[in-house]
Amino acid sequence: MHAAIHEFTVERLEGGSQSLGDYAGQVLLIVNTASQCGFTPQYQGLEALYQRYRERGLVVLGFPCNQFGAQEPGAAAEIASFCQKNYGVSFPMFAKVEVNGDHAHPLYQYLKKAAPGLLGSEGIKWNFTKFLVNRQGEVTGRYAPATAPEAMTTDIEELL
Incomplete structure (x- = not known):
């Protein structure tokens, strides 16, 4: 039995779609x-976590979003080039999505409901x-x- 998260399909940054079911068990x-x-x-920090734990089953999934201060204006190729050139990103990156509002990607609608923020806010x-x-x-x-990726190592290790 797969959890709902594994039922989502997302668009890869370089094109084509990817089922999150491919990551079941990680x-x-x-x-x-x-x-x-x-x-x-x-x-x-995200790349460092990926490099440190990927052999044990951690996958970092990046979803560019331009909804906050228009800080991701580039097209897919520009985003990919920036991430690779400046940070050596090797973890999977996906097509730009909206995370809030009427056009929020279904994955983000699900994530926000599954883990609300402070005071139960979903945005x-x-x-x-x-x-x-988790693996399930x-x-x-x-x-x-503001939470630095390295501050999450204890929680990640518990799941691995």
């Missing part, structure tokens, strides 16, 4: 990203909001944009 760290944000250097506050998902596909945590 720990997922799902992040809405942006290239021109004060938190953009977190790409480095994503800013770029680099992070969701941690259950959302186990939501982390604020």
